[in-house]
Amino acid sequence: MAVVASRQEEGKAASLEALTALVEDDLKKVNQTIVDRMHSPVALIPELAGHIIAAGGKRLRPMLTLAAAQLCGIQNDRHVRLAACVEFIHTATLLHDDVVDESDLRRGLASANAVWGNKASVLVGDFLFSRSFELMVEDGSLEVLAILSRASSIIAEGEVLQLITTNDTSTTEEAYLEVIRSKTAELFAAAARIGAVVAGRPAEEEAALEAYGRNLGVAFQLVDDVLDYSAKQAELGKTVGDDFREGKITLPVILAFARGTEEERSFWRRCLETLDQNEDDLARAMELMTRHDSLNDSLARAREYGDEARNALSIFPDSAIRRAMIDIVDFCIERAY
Incomplete structure (x- = not known):
């Protein structure tokens, strides 16, 4: 068993490293752009922004x-600044999310709001959003501006939708999927699509890359939601059960709730709707998910979206970069194992 696990780990590392190696030169330029553009004479801004950006993350x-x-x-370098723009949008949402979720940790380190407080985190998040729009305007493409500004508004809508569904055990699977399509998958979709836009490619290729990104984003979030109930979570710098303690309604919960007895549903309502939890409740929640196979079925759903992401790339000829983009789908899903 240990040998199998080791091989899985090697496969995951390789799948990420292949893409990283292929975009390495551009990624260095992106990182330099991020450093340059988060500079401000207001010292707290680069200090706080640098804290979360330096905390890790794969720049996916x-x-x-x-x-x-x-x-x-x-054939140009427009994609470099726009990739930095995408990272600024993502980082801004993380800062805001940690305030909303009252998170103390981000990737294993103290979250920005835990160190500097909620007000500073929100305001620096706003600064990074503003920087991202400056980069869009400098690019000069109204199409790029339309794609990324719309993505920003949809992400915000997704966060509000999640706020509405939190603590509501009657949340449907479709409502949950709408949340993750908005708050996570939309930026994946936009990030991939603008690569075709700045390369001047036809609409068919834009649509294919948008579909690739969107399906990858949904798969990524489904796996994240499964990991919240897995011991693997500790390896990723998070504590197990954060979603449970906050009363977030994710697919593993929705499936376990739907398949459970009335007594089990009462348990879920107590823990997630009223947040009346004791120290044994997380273990019971995980046992119920195992009993009703809701974690495995959520991962199966992630694999379906992963298949859709791979299929979206079929219009492009075989190449090292295409294979690496397909490998990234495997990387995102295999984090759960």
Whole structure:
């Protein structure tokens, strides 16, 4: 068993490293752009922004922009600044999310709001959003501006939708999917699509990359929601059960609730609707998910979206960058194992 697990770990590392290696030169330029553009004479801004940006993260979303542009044969460097723009949008949402969720940790380190407080985190998040729009305007493309500004508004809508569904055990699977399509998958979709836009590719290729990004984003979030109930979570710098303690309604909960007895549903309502929890409740929640196979079925759903992401790339000829983009789908899903 240990040998199998080891091989899985090696496969996951390789699948990410292949794409990282192919976009390495551009990614260095993106990172330098991020450093340059988060500078401000107000010292707290680069200090706080640098804290969350330096905390790690795989730069997956900006790498999608770089990879898509390379796949489309980009002949300019517009994708570099726009990839930085994508990362600023993502980082701004993380700062705001941690305030809303009252999170103390982000990727294993103290969250910005835990260190500097909620007010500073919200305001620096606003600063990063503003920087992202400056980069869009400098690019000069109304199409790029339309794609990324719409993505920003949809992300905000998704966060509000999640706020509405939190603590509501009557949330449907479709309502949940609408939340993750908006708050997570929309930026994946936009990040990939603009790679085709700046390369001047036809609408068919834009649509294919948008579909790739969107399906990858849904799969990514489904796996994240499964991981919240897995011991693997500790390896990713998070504590197990954060979603449970906050009363978030995710697919593993929805499936376990629907398949449970009335007594089990009462348990879910107590824990998630009123947040009346004791120290044994998380373990019971995980046992119920195992009993009703809701974690495995959520992962199966993630694999379906992963298949759709791979299929979306079928219009492009075989190449190293296309294979690496397909491998990233496996990387996102195999985090659960």
